[in-house]
Amino acid sequence: MVYLGIDVSKANLDCTLLDPVADKHKTEVVSNDKAGLEALSAWLTKQGVSLTEAHGVMEATGVYHEQAAGGYAVSLLPKIYFVIVTLSVS
Template identity: 50%
Template sequence: MKIFYLGIDVAKAKLDCSLLLDDTGLKRKSKKVTNSQTGFSELLTWLVKQSVKLTDLHVTMEATGSYHEQAAQALHDAGVAVSIVNPVQVKALGAT
């Protein structure tokens, strides 16, 4: 079983998504969708087209006010493992 990882940068109007295609992190695909039910459906359809089994996907997104909540819920409802991280910790990790 191959696990896929998707990182999502959350904003009020959109989600910037980056899907890792290999273990090195060198191969990836990007997708931008609206931060809405329509966008979540578009993202899930795109992931399936990338041959990603949703139950083998782990999504990490930042906690951005309340803007991440509907996306996290839609992904969870689709069977995706979702981790919500503190953006301050992500920024600190990037600075090291």
């Protein structure tokens, strides 16, 4: 399984694809709209990742995360937890 970390904002989705087995990561920024989600899907396909094997992790950011959460296996984290995890990884 690979993980797709998504930093959600009104305009963009800043994405990091993490493969813990290969110890590699790749990044991509797409718009937070239908066209951006289609671009994200195409980018994942280009990376050799299917939607069924990518597990997304994102902060629940009011309405901005809702469209991005559709179509993926996603764990939504409360904001305070997301900040703590982000800080501990840095």
